[in-house]
Amino acid sequence: MVPINIDANHLNILASTFGSTVGSLPFTYLGLPLSLTKPTVADFWPLVSKCERRLVGISFLSEAGRLQLTNAVLTALPTFSMCTFLLPTTVIKQIDKFRKHCLWRGSNINRKKPPKAAWDLVCDSKENGGLGVIKLQTQNETLLLKHFHKFFNRLDIPWVNLIWHQHYGNGFKHIQSRKCSFWWRDILKLLDKYKGIASAKIIDGSTCFF
Numbered sequence: 001m002v003p004i005n006i007d008a009n010h011l012n013i014l015a016s017t018f019g020s021t022v023g024s025l026p027f028t029y030l031g032l033p034l035s036l037t038k039p040t041v042a043d044f045w046p047l048v049s050k051c052e053r054r055l056v057g058i059s060f061l062s063e064a065g066r067l068q069l070t071n072a073v074l075t076a077l078p079t080f081s082m083c084t085f086l087l088p089t090t091v092i093k094q095i096d097k098f099r100k101h102c103l104w105r106g107s108n109i110n111r112k113k114p115p116k117a118a119w120d121l122v123c124d125s126k127e128n129g130g131l132g133v134i135k136l137q138t139q140n141e142t143l144l145l146k147h148f149h150k151f152f153n154r155l156d157i158p159w160v161n162l163i164w165h166q167h168y169g170n171g172f173k174h175i176q177s178r179k180c181s182f183w184w185r186d187i188l189k190l191l192d193k194y195k196g197i198a199s200a201k202i203i204d205g206s207t208c209f210f
Contacts, residue, residue: 001014001015001018001020001021001022001023002022002023002024002025002027003022003024004025004036026043028046030080031046031047031080031081032080032081032084032085037182038182038183038186039085040088041088041090041091044081044087044088044091047077047078047081047091047095048091048094048095048098050077051074051077051078051094051095051098051099052098054069054073054074054077054098054102055098055101055102058102063103066102066103067103067131067133069102070099070102070103070133071132071133071134074095074098074099074102075099075133075134075136075139077095078091078095078136078140079139079143082136082139082140082143082144083143083144084183085183085186086140086141086144086186086187086189087136087140089137092136092137092140095136096119096136099133100115100119103115103122103131103133104116117131123135141190141193144186144187144190145190145193145194145197147187148187148190148191148194151163151164152198163180163184166180167180
């Protein structure tokens with residue numbers, strides 16, 4: 001049992017009633033760092049280390065094989081975290097560094113072999129002459145935009161009900177809130193992008209309204 005703003009005596013009663021031990025924040029749940037404050041770069045370092053370990057033993061792969069590994073493994077590893085958190089730029093840059101090493105240098109991260117193409121071109125679509133490698137920052141933002149769909153459609157989800165009740169119970173003239181959690185503030189950074197997508201959908205006759 002992990003308490004948040006609970007009196008110690010009350011906590012002991014609850015813990016003994018349910019037969020549970022008492023934990024504390026921060027802790028890791030399903031690989032995600034959980035805390036009352038915004039996770040730091042250090043909190044995401046286990047994810048970065050996991051990506052680095054994937055570079056071991058890939059020297060025997062061809063360039064096509066390393067491209068497949070970059071897309072299927074190194075790009076996929078941070079996806080679960082990106083569905084919940086807006087990753088720090090430092091973390092994304094470090095994972096990109098390993099993806100570049102995998103693609104151009106194999107398992108030897110100290111190899112000085114120059115890349116054969118600029119990273120922006122690598123992340124472009126194959127139709128445009130790129131390699132189709134997913135751009136992590138864009139992917140991160142895209143995965144987080146789904147939370148706006150849940151929020152504006154007021155889906156029956158605990159966090160949606162909590163935010164509406166806590167911050168927008170009387171409606172809102174604007175959706176900004178200085179008192180909200182770090183998680184919701186990060187989501188709000190993407191509001192303009194969501195508005196652009198929602199407006200485009202309305203023009204196309206979609207059922208998604210903003």
